[in-house]
Amino acid sequence: MNANEISDQLLTWTIKNSGAEHRQYLGMSAISACPTELYRWMTKGRHWDTRSHLSCYSGYLFESDIKHRLMAIYGHLLKPGRELVADFDHRYMGHTDGEIDALLLEIKSVTNDKLERIRSVDRRIPRNHYEQVQAYMRHGGYQLAVVVYVARDTGALWTTEITFNKPVAERLDEKARSILAAVDANREPKCTCGRCQP
Numbered sequence: 293m294n295a296n297e298i299s300d301q302l303l304t305w306t307i308k309n310s311g312a313e314h315r316q317y318l319g320m321s322a323i324s325a326c327p328t329e330l331y332r333w334m335t336k337g338r339h340w341d342t343r344s345h346l347s348c349y350s351g352y353l354f355e356s357d358i359k360h361r362l363m364a365i366y367g368h369l370l371k372p373g374r375e376l377v378a379d380f381d382h383r384y385m386g387h388t389d390g391e392i393d394a395l396l397l398e399i400k401s402v403t404n405d406k407l408e409r410i411r412s413v414d415r416r417i418p419r420n421h422y423e424q425v426q427a428y429m430r431h432g433g434y435q436l437a438v439v440v441y442v443a444r445d446t447g448a449l450w451t452t453e454i455t456f457n458k459p460v461a462e463r464l465d466e467k468a469r470s471i472l473a474a475v476d477a478n479r480e481p482k483c484t485c486g487r488c489q490p
Contacts, residue, residue, distance in 0.1 A: 303342070306345065306346065306349050307342065307345045307346075309349070310340075310345040310346070310348045310349040310352075312340045312344065312345055312348045315333065315334070315338070316334070316383075317334070317382075317383045317384065317385045318330060318334055318383055318384045318385070318468055318471055318472060319385065319386065320376065320384065320385065320386030320424060320427035320428060320431065320468075321386055321387070321424045321427075322420075322424075323423055323424065323427050323464050323467065323468060324419055324420035324423040324424065325420070325485075326483055326484050326485035326487070326488060327467065327470070327471055327474070327481040327482065327483070327484060328480060328481055328482065328483040328484075328485075328488040329483075329485070329488060330471050331471055331474050331475060331480050331481055332480070332488075334383075334471070334475050335475060350401065350444060351401050354399070354401035354442050354444060355389060355399045355401070357442075358399045358440055358442055359389070359390060359399070362390075362392065362397075366392055366393075369392055369393045370390060370391075370392055370397075371390055371391045371392070372390055373387055373388040373389050373390045374387070374388050374391075374432060375387055376388065376428060376431040376432050377431070378431055378465070378468065379431070380465070380469065381468070381469070381472050383472055383475075384468045384472065386424075386427060386428050386431060386432075388428050388432060391434075392438065394434075395434070395436050395437065395438050396425065396428055396429055396432060396434040396436070396437035396438070397437070397438055397440070398421070398424070398425050398428070398437055398438070398439045398440070399439075399440045399442070400421060400439060400440070400441050400442070401441075401442050401443075401444050402441060402442075402443060402444065403443060403444060403445055404443035404444075404445050404446040404448055406443075407441050407443045407448055407450060410441065410450070411450055417439060417452060417454070421439065422454065422460075423460065423464055425437045425439060425454050426454075426456070426457055426460045426461045426464060427461065427464050427465075429454075429456045429461065430456070430458075430461035430462075430464070430465065434456065435455065435456045436453060436454070436455055436456070437453070437454040437455075437456075438451055438452070438453055438454075439451065439452050439453075439454060
């Protein structure tokens, strides 16, 4: 046994246990993505390269750590995550990070540079995070969410509250319906991001 063998085995194990999913459903966490991309993920699967696996594994590590800290602080008020299924189609699903005293909890790990940009420059959370939370609130019956950001490189923390926005949630449901209809029709929807190759 040598360092190279240990490195290879460690990387192989991490990739196998990264938490990356090969979904046969439309995930609420990704509903902001391009319709073409979402369609392809459902019909052909999503490609996970090594970097994506490592990022996914790292994200779950930070999520677990934040939950551990919140449990130490709030105890029984912290509830585990839930599986959410849309009432109009069981193929549109989400998995929450948890809840605190009936508030939806979402945990995001980012770089410190991104966190500072969110806090100080944009002064709002990224659209994909916002829409994910709106989808979860719609299908989980939440009126308020707390999003906890943790910087992977510095440990900095920031939290913000998001209120339920019904028009946004309804628009996302309509988007989900259209993608699922495209899957049923075996007809790829139009690209909206400009990056999808034919």
